[in-house]
Amino acid sequence: MIVLDASALLAYLFRETGHEIVGQYIEDACISTVNLSEVAGRFSHDGIDITPLIQHLEKTSITFVSFNQEHALCAAELITLTKPYGLSLADRCCLGLAITRNLAVLTADSVWAEIEGINVNVIAIR
Numbered sequence: 001m002i003v004l005d006a007s008a009l010l011a012y013l014f015r016e017t018g019h020e021i022v023g024q025y026i027e028d029a030c031i032s033t034v035n036l037s038e039v040a041g042r043f044s045h046d047g048i049d050i051t052p053l054i055q056h057l058e059k060t061s062i063t064f065v066s067f068n069q070e071h072a073l074c075a076a077e078l079i080t081l082t083k084p085y086g087l088s089l090a091d092r093c094c095l096g097l098a099i100t101r102n103l104a105v106l107t108a109d110s111v112w113a114e115i116e117g118i119n120v121n122v123i124a125i126r
Helices: 006-013 019-028 033-045 050-058 069-077 079-085 089-101 110-114
Strands: 002-004 029-032 063-065 104-107 122-124
Touching: 002 006, 002 019, 002 089, 006 019, 006 033, 006 104, 019 029, 019 104, 029 033, 029 089, 033 050, 033 063, 033 089, 069 079, 069 089, 079 089, 079 110, 089 104, 104 110, 110 122
Parallel strands: 002 029, 002 104, 029 063, 104 122
Antiparallel strands: none
16 A cells, blocks of 8 residues: 555646656555545635545545644654754644554655655655
């Protein structure tokens, strides 16, 4: 299993650069509900009804992982390591899920691979 960052799922949904890499992992992927909110927010921001999106995603094999206390504390511990790279709270939530489940993460944010000390296999799609 692999953790999807919102950027990876958006690339897949919009068929952007790197979507074919995401496609290789999509059948065995999970995403934090925080990152799902980011994806839905992008659609909402663009004026697109999110209901069909959610219905579509619910038909896939993607596992939606509820954000919990363990992920929250892990994300908080990442602030110091990730601050120089400009990672957002949602980015840290994604990494927190990957760390707590000992999984690799798929992202379009290639800078994540440069972060030292996070002990996560980061696969950049671009």
